Amino acid sequence: MTPLIQLVSVLVFPAAVLIAISHLLGAESGPGDGFTAGIILALAMALWFETHGYGESPLRSRPPRYDVVLCAGLTAVLAAALLPLALGEPLLAQAKLAIEAPLLGEIELSRSLLFDLGIGLAVFGGTMVAIDSLRRPDAGGEER
Amino acid sequence: MPTGAILCTAAVALPLLGALAAALAHRRASPRSLTAVALASALASAALIGRLWRPDAAGSWRVPWVEAMGLGLGWHPDRLALLLALMVAVAAVLTVAYSHPYWRRVAAPAGLGDRLGTYYAAMLVFTASMLGLALSEDLFQLYVFWELADVASFVLIALDRREPRAWSAAVRALLFTALGGLALLVALVLLVGLTGTSSIPAIVSAGPLDADPAVVGAIVVLVAIAAATKSAQFPFHVWLPPAMIALTPINAFLDSAALVAAGVFLLARLQPVLGEAMLWPWVLGAIGLASMVAGGIAAMRQTDPKWLLAYSTISQFGFMFVLLALGAGGLAAALWFLMQHAIVKAALFFAFGITERGQAPRLTPAAGYALAAAAALPALSLAGVPPLAGFWMKELYLKRALEAPAGALLAGVGVVAAALTLAYTLRYLTLVLGDRSRPSGTPSRPMLAVVAILALLTVAFGLFPEPVARHLIEPAAAAAGASSGLSFEYELGPALLLSGVALATGAALYAVLRRRPHLLESDITGQWPLAGPYARLVAAVMGLGRALLSVQNGALPRYIHGVLLGLASIVTFAVLAAAGGDWAIAADPVLDELPAVRGAQALLLGLVAVGTVVVLAARAHLRAILALGAVGYALGALFALIAAPDLALVQVHVETLVTVLFALALVRVPRQVRRRFAGSPPRRWRAPRLAVAALAGLLAAALSWVAIEHTPAQPVAVWYNENAEALVEAPDVVAAILVHFRAMDTVGEVAVFAIALLGVAVLVRLAREQKEQGA
Numbered sequence: 001m002t003p004l005i006q007l008v009s010v011l012v013f014p015a016a017v018l019i020a021i022s023h024l025l026g027a028e029s030g031p032g033d034g035f036t037a038g039i040i041l042a043l044a045m046a047l048w049f050e051t052h053g054y055g056e057s058p059l060r061s062r063p064p065r066y067d068v069v070l071c072a073g074l075t076a077v078l079a080a081a082l083l084p085l086a087l088g089e090p091l092l093a094q095a096k097l098a099i100e101a102p103l104l105g106e107i108e109l110s111r112s113l114l115f116d117l118g119i120g121l122a123v124f125g126g127t128m129v130a131i132d133s134l135r136r137p138d139a140g141g142e143e144r
Numbered sequence: 145m146p147t148g149a150i151l152c153t154a155a156v157a158l159p160l161l162g163a164l165a166a167a168l169a170h171r172r173a174s175p176r177s178l179t180a181v182a183l184a185s186a187l188a189s190a191a192l193i194g195r196l197w198r199p200d201a202a203g204s205w206r207v208p209w210v211e212a213m214g215l216g217l218g219w220h221p222d223r224l225a226l227l228l229a230l231m232v233a234v235a236a237v238l239t240v241a242y243s244h245p246y247w248r249r250v251a252a253p254a255g256l257g258d259r260l261g262t263y264y265a266a267m268l269v270f271t272a273s274m275l276g277l278a279l280s281e282d283l284f285q286l287y288v289f290w291e292l293a294d295v296a297s298f299v300l301i302a303l304d305r306r307e308p309r310a311w312s313a314a315v316r317a318l319l320f321t322a323l324g325g326l327a328l329l330v331a332l333v334l335l336v337g338l339t340g341t342s343s344i345p346a347i348v349s350a351g352p353l354d355a356d357p358a359v360v361g362a363i364v365v366l367v368a369i370a371a372a373t374k375s376a377q378f379p380f381h382v383w384l385p386p387a388m389i390a391l392t393p394i395n396a397f398l399d400s401a402a403l404v405a406a407g408v409f410l411l412a413r414l415q416p417v418l419g420e421a422m423l424w425p426w427v428l429g430a431i432g433l434a435s436m437v438a439g440g441i442a443a444m445r446q447t448d449p450k451w452l453l454a455y456s457t458i459s460q461f462g463f464m465f466v467l468l469a470l471g472a473g474g475l476a477a478a479l480w481f482l483m484q485h486a487i488v489k490a491a492l493f494f495a496f497g498i499t500e501r502g503q504a505p506r507l508t509p510a511a512g513y514a515l516a517a518a519a520a521l522p523a524l525s526l527a528g529v530p531p532l533a534g535f536w537m538k539e540l541y542l543k544r545a546l547e548a549p550a551g552a553l554l555a556g557v558g559v560v561a562a563a564l565t566l567a568y569t570l571r572y573l574t575l576v577l578g579d580r581s582r583p584s585g586t587p588s589r590p591m592l593a594v595v596a597i598l599a600l601l602t603v604a605f606g607l608f609p610e611p612v613a614r615h616l617i618e619p620a621a622a623a624a625g626a627s628s629g630l631s632f633e634y635e636l637g638p639a640l641l642l643s644g645v646a647l648a649t650g651a652a653l654y655a656v657l658r659r660r661p662h663l664l665e666s667d668i669t670g671q672w673p674l675a676g677p678y679a680r681l682v683a684a685v686m687g688l689g690r691a692l693l694s695v696q697n698g699a700l701p702r703y704i705h706g707v708l709l710g711l712a713s714i715v716t717f718a719v720l721a722a723a724g725g726d727w728a729i730a731a732d733p734v735l736d737e738l739p740a741v742r743g744a745q746a747l748l749l750g751l752v753a754v755g756t757v758v759v760l761a762a763r764a765h766l767r768a769i770l771a772l773g774a775v776g777y778a779l780g781a782l783f784a785l786i787a788a789p790d791l792a793l794v795q796v797h798v799e800t801l802v803t804v805l806f807a808l809a810l811v812r813v814p815r816q817v818r819r820r821f822a823g824s825p826p827r828r829w830r831a832p833r834l835a836v837a838a839l840a841g842l843l844a845a846a847l848s849w850v851a852i853e854h855t856p857a858q859p860v861a862v863w864y865n866e867n868a869e870a871l872v873e874a875p876d877v878v879a880a881i882l883v884h885f886r887a888m889d890t891v892g893e894v895a896v897f898a899i900a901l902l903g904v905a906v907l908v909r910l911a912r913e914q915k916e917q918g919a
Contacts, residue, residue, distance in 0.1 A: 028874035031789040033882065039797040046804050067905040074898040081891050085217075091209045092887045094872060112874075112883045115890075122894050126901035127801065133908040134808040 009051040016044035020120070027116045034116030038073075038123025046131050066128040073122025080114035148196060149205035152219035155192040155229070156276045159185045159236075163268035170261020179244040182264040186240050189275065190233035196221050204281050204345050214341050218281035222345075223619035227479065228278040228409045230616075231486055235401035236271040238594050240264070242494055243393045245588035250500055251391060259303055266303075267397070270296035274402050278409065283332045283342045290328060290374075290406065294321040297398055301390040313386035320383040321403075324373025328410075331366035334359060335417070344413065348625070352420040364423045367414055368431060375407030375461045376454075378434040384458060388450040392497035395450060399457055400489030408461070408482050411468045412475060416625035425469040429550075432465030433557050440564030444657070449496050449575045452568055453489065456526070459561055460485050463541050466558075470548050476621035476630050477540040480613065484525070484533045484605065491522035491598035492572065498587045498595065499576055511587055516577050518592060521599040523573050525606065527566035527650065528643060532606035536632060538562045538646065542639040555638075559646045566650025567657065574658075701833065708840040715843045744785055751778040765810055773803035790878040 020040040023032035084093040095111040145153070162185025166178055173181075195201065206218030221229075247260055256263075273296055276289035295318075302314035336342045338355050353360050369380070376384035376399075384404075388395055398404070411428070418424055439459030446452035464481050467474035498515060525534035538558070545554035605612050609632045618629050634640065696703070755778065758771035776799030783792035868880035882890050 027883070028876050028879045030876055031793045031878070033876075033879050036793055036797055039801055043797070043800055043804065046808075067902055070898055070901055070905075074894060077891055077894045081887070085207060085209060088207075090211060092884075092891075094884065115883055115887065119890070119894055122898055126897055129901045129905045129908075130805060131808065133904055134805065134812060 006051045009047050013044050013048055016040050020044075024116055024120055025113075028112065034119035035123055037116075038120040039127060041120075041124045042127035042131065045128060049131070049135070066125045066132055068125070070122055070125030070129060073118045073120065073125055076114055076118030076121060078118075080111050080118055083111055083114070146201075146203060146205055148201040148203055148221050149219050151192050151196050151201055152221055152279045155189050155196070155233075156272050156279065158188045158192070159268040159272035159275070161185070163265040163272070166261045166268065167265035170265070171258070173261065175244065175247060175260050178260050178264055179240065182240045182243075182268060183237070185268055186233065186236040186271065189271065190230075190237055193226065193229045193233045193275070196226055196229075206281050206343055214336075215284065216282050216343060217285050218343075219279050220281035220344055221279055222623040223616075224409070224412060224479075224621075224623040225278045225280075227483070227616055227620040228405060229275050231405065231483060232271060232274040232278065232402050235397050235486065235490060236267070238490070238494075238597070239267065239393045239397040242396070242497070242591055242594045243267075245590050246391070246393055246497055249588060250497070254304075255306070256304055256391075262299070263303060263391075266296050266299040267394075270300065270398070270402070274406065277406055281344055283336060283344060283347070286344070286410075287325070287329055287332055290370075290410075291322070291325045293403060293406065294318060294325060297321075297403055300394045300398065301387050303391065303394075304389075307389065309386070310389045313383075313389050317383040317387050320373045320380050324370040324380070327366040327373075328370035331363045331370065334363050334366075338363075348413070348416045351416060353417055357422065360418070360421045361423045364418050364421045365427055367410065367418065368427045371407035371411050372431050372465075373407075374410070375404045375465070376458050377407070377431045377461060377465060378438050378458070381435060381439070381458045385451050385454040388448070388454050392450070392493055392500060395453075396490045396493035396497070399454065400493060401486040404457060404461060405482055405486065408464050408468065408478065411465075412479065412621075412624040415468065415472065415475060419471045419625070425471065428465050428469035429554075432462045432467075432469060433554070435459060435462030435465065436557055436561035437462075437564075440561045440568065443568040444564060444571065446568075447575070449572055450493070452572050452575070453492055453496070456565070456568060456572075457485075457489060459565065460489070460526075463537070463558065463561065466554060467541060467544060470544055472625055472627040473547070474544045475624050475626035476613075476617055476628065477544050479621050479624075480540060480617050480630060481537045483612075483617065484537050484602065487598050487601050487605075488522040488526045488534060491595050491602070492519065492526070494591065494595045494598070495519035495522070496576055498591050511592070514592060514596070515587060518595040518599045519576060520573055522595075522602050523569040525602040527569040528562055528647065529566075530606070530634075530643075533602045533604075533609065535606060535643070536609055538565075539639055539643050540630065542642050546638055555642060559642050559649070562643070562646035563650035563653060566647055567654040570651075570654045571657075701829075705833070705836050708836050712839050712843050715847050718847070745782060748778045748782045748785070751775075752782075765813070766807070769803060769806045769810065772806070773799055776802070790876070 020037040023037040023040065024034055027033040081092050084095045085091060087095055089095060093111070097109045099107045099109065101107050162181055165181050169178065169181075201221065204218060204220035204222070206216045208214075208216040243263070247256075247263075251257070251260075270293055273289045273292035277286055277293060280286040280289060298314045298318045301317055302310050304310045332342070335347065335353075338353060338359065339347050339350060341347060353363075371377075373380040373383075384399060387399065390398075436459050439455045439457075439462060443452050443455035443459060446455060460481070464478045464485075467478035467481065495515065495518060521532065525532035528534050528538035541558055542555055545551055545558055548554060609630075613630045613632065618626075621629075752775050755771045755775035759768045759775065762768040762771060777796060780792045780795035780799065783789075783795055864877050864881060864885065868877045868885075869875055872880050872884040874880040874884065
């Protein structure tokens, strides 16, 4: 891998994270939802692995267990589905919570946000499981 | 939520949290802290169950979760539910208390030292599922907990991964109980269809089913199958004896007090609804009578004490099934039997565990006498010796049987089974207490204490049966629609006479067989009646399974063919059903509406065509992969041009991902196969493969064409467009559909995706572990 490609991937990664978050938060306002957020993140990670080798990770800490992330996503989806039950509404009804944050003003959290977050985590985790299953034990990118 | 509902939720949730804690900490925590967590969860649950007995916690609670179909979730802590819940909770506490010294003495030396966390986690999940099963207000909720208990018991039986018998015993147990679960599900669906609700209190209070007798009969048979598989009754009893390979505390918990009790609980719950059906007494009576005798005879022939206890459980539950067959009259007696049997059977398992191989069980004289007393009392109670509680088990059975039609048969079989019971309990005592070939030492005091507590209970309930009966059994039976209570008078009548005859016969039988052991063929452990036909049946099923399995031979082309052919048949069926023979070809409306975009569209479609040709003909794999990517991107651009931005976005993303995965996978393929068509299949396979591929492609095209041709007059898309923003405040219609209108479908899709990829993760980890072990 040439230094140019590595530089590009370093620049692309934070942008990809931001785009993914924007898809997640703006799920209901336009194209892009939790699913595309998860895929964008997974693709950014795959790009990183390809350019820097599997031994490295863009995160400082140890990479997470991707199957745990997948399970966390599924749990979040199920929690979002069951959450309205606890509030007396039918299953999967819309439920919103408005929080006053000091600097950011009013933040609105909703059941659909948790739902999309769960989908994003599940897709990210699952895709990374798939990518991770194909990785070779030796680190460093290779010419094909 | 009312008090009762909160208590029920907590009683089920606490063991689950304890299980989570034990599972997460299982590698790092010490055995003492794991036991503390498990014990705390079990005790808390038991306390909550105890709190539920107070009147202010009574009453059921239900929250609808799919109103349109009448489904709901909730809790129904009536006395019947609380009886089972109490049994389960107390059994859980005793089992955890017993497990700690047992682990140190038996399991850890056998190599299971690091599995304690998994053990407690599975046990707590099992406890939670049994409590949930007991307290459920909704039929389908009961079913979910029923199946969850099966999964937890699978983990518990198969705990020792290195022992192949444990694995096969667990699989067999799961197969039988899952079969029962399936039968239960069908029965529940039929029941809900007939009554219009899935709420247990509503169905039970509506009384006997008033419907087509054939349907009611089918429900009775299915429920009987479900109960018989769970309670290990003939002919579904074969899973229980091999499950004795599990650790002794597991057997004590599952196979006396909890798992097998669920079958009786189910029958008691549904007795008001199904008890009047014609088939009810016949089916349950036949199952019960057969199990009583078959279990008793088989128990006599065992040399392994645990297998003896397993067959004994089969036989004793036969008594309960016959009592339940008698309908409302036998309910109270059946519940008394259930409770007392749980106490004594658990005690006998725990007593065996004290003398089990691996510890130091030849005992100092004082401890020896203590153990002998603690084991003998439950054993004699099980055999029906007065004045222990077990005497009333058999006596009440005989009283009810004599009052019933065909009383002579029921009582006669009961006498035979009771005689066998005494004979094999004496045999059990001989096997457990008489073996002098082990090294010396002292037993663990907590383990002895557990056995002693249970022994004391059976003595106390035998001497003073009234308090338990009035406060525990009769209210439970009343909640299940019982018509009569229990009386514990020693009245000189036919029942007492028959009990005496049974005891005398049993003692004589034991004495005779002790003198002539060859009559038992006791060198064959696990031999049971009907072995020949059963073995042939199993061989036939295995042969069928192997034939089906030959489809999965590990070759990817065969899998793809299977998937494509299956898909093609489904698509053909759907297309024929939808089109109904109407194949009129109309002009494509899309192109007519957007003439201005025609040029760009045509270009992209041309790119798609070129890309497809390259994919089919490319000599190098990478070229084919990239061409496939180009096709995908062209389609994405096409979607963008016809104003479907969501679709375009997803298409581009998924295409990128698939291309990346293909390329990554390509690197793993051996170099000599990388040239495409290098390891080509022989000529005779090319034509069929081409045919399958062409068929799949043609049918995909046909499906798309038919879908466009048969757009309904009022497409649902129009409704969504108009109402999305108003109803759910989501400007993006696609998001509104995915997350709000069709959210349940999305939940299902995420679940399927997660399950598939978790399977991939497990397979990868297994492969890596094997590679490390091999390397």
